[in-house]
Amino acid sequence: MTSAPMGQLIDAAGREHRPAEGPVRIVSLVPSLTELLCDLGLTGQLVGRTGFCVHPREALRAVPKVGGTKDVKLDAVRALAPTHLIVNIDENRRETVEELAASVPVVVVTHPCAPQDNLALCELFGGLFRCSGEALRLQAALRGALDEARALRAELPAEDVLYLIWREPWMTVARDTYISACLAEVGWRTVPASAAARYPEVDWRAAEIRGAAGVLLSSEPYRFTARHLPEVEALGGRPAQLIDGEMCSWYGSRAVAGLRYLAALRRRLAVRGLNSPEV
Template identity: 45%
Template sequence: MTASVPSIPSSAAPRLTDWTGRRHPPAPDARILSLVPSLTETLFALGLGDNIVGRTAFCVHPADRVKGVKSVGGTKQVNWQKVTAAAPTHVVLNVDENPKEMADEMAARGIVPVVTHPLSPADNGPLIRLLGDVFGRPDAADDLARHFEDALAAIAAARPVTESRVLYLIWKAPWMTVGPDTYIARTLDLIGWRTWAPPAAARYPEIEMTDVVLGDVDRVLFSSEPFPFTEDHLAAFRADHPDHADKAQMVDGEMLSWYGVRATESLSYLKDLADSASASRP
């Protein structure tokens, strides 16, 4: 979704104001269409499962409950007949995951867009509180947000002084990575892993997998999503780039790119990555 930058960042915005600057009156009886997988999970964690009337096919958590909510399509395209049948009053969207045209069409149909755009781990507290306040679960949101913020303070305090350069891969054919102005990059920075990207790159640039690039990084991280990298891709990389074979590593894309309630669990995953890296140093 391409959107104008709001006059104030989300982390400083009033609790009922979304990323676009729109202030939402509380709607505890809202019928929610969630088109962001990590936020579908967060809405369930806030106790709003009964309010969710639609989701995407990629909204797979919590697995034991989300199957009871009908899918209306994907994050980029929806089946408008299914949207109409679900009769939502609100739709939860994200700037990176959903096209602006979709948000505009939802609004034109009388469905209130609640737009999010977390750019760093620190944005998770305000994000959780936004959803909790808009949909009538402020106390649950405060509990989840405080738990996350305590964990974030702890991992930030333990950030190593020595940094590593990492190439974080999100796609193949073409190869794509993440720029520094992304949630993923700022998440990895919590453990001193600085993402490599071409100078003045877009947020999600295409790259050439060359020895020059690989020589400039300490690790090559193959994310499990959005491209479903597997151990077979690591094996192929090692065969093609034997001088850099030991740099290849699989990482859990959900843990490093999902925000909202997942972010607390992600911090534990980050600590495990950092501990493993430290233990493997000669």
């Protein structure tokens, strides 16, 4: 996402929006952005969410669920009579969004591809939902986290790492994903360097994989645990480390904590080695 011209509110589909007027009823089909809406002070305007929208947990208990990110219950959304629908290009099905667009007045399409894209996202939501003060505070925190990550990147030499998201088949992330962009902010380059798919299968025999400094095992979407570490180390011939997947893949307001988590993890592993038992 890129910043819109001053005063314009343009989403990832290129659609221009106007600041909301009157009562606002939001249905969010994106877990990361549900969290962002709450952090912007909009919990009271949130009338629907997916079952994967779990943060902040207590604040969302009373907000009705409308299915998953891919299997949205269309009638449940319509019954909530939302004024605004929040969707994401990667996380929601296009046909679902198109069907709901016929009955929801405002559909906001998002597609952050790197941590800095969250600055424009905050600007869009802040202007659209008239909460610019909260958005500016989040932007300032994000700029600080980006500065900290880049300082670390300048301090430590870059390292190649394999980031696992699935087992049987073993799968990783391409460099054009948000996850890879987050890791790059602290100097971790994901392998392979190029791939035809965004989430390619792992060839454990490939020179890039064997030459990586280590393997990072994510907690989502597959929930890797400590019992998987010996198996992965045997396959890859490299040390393996568990990593919090939410801190790498959730955008919106989570990017602030995510970048600081990654910077702290990289600094610790630079001292203790990639196979440190701590996460």
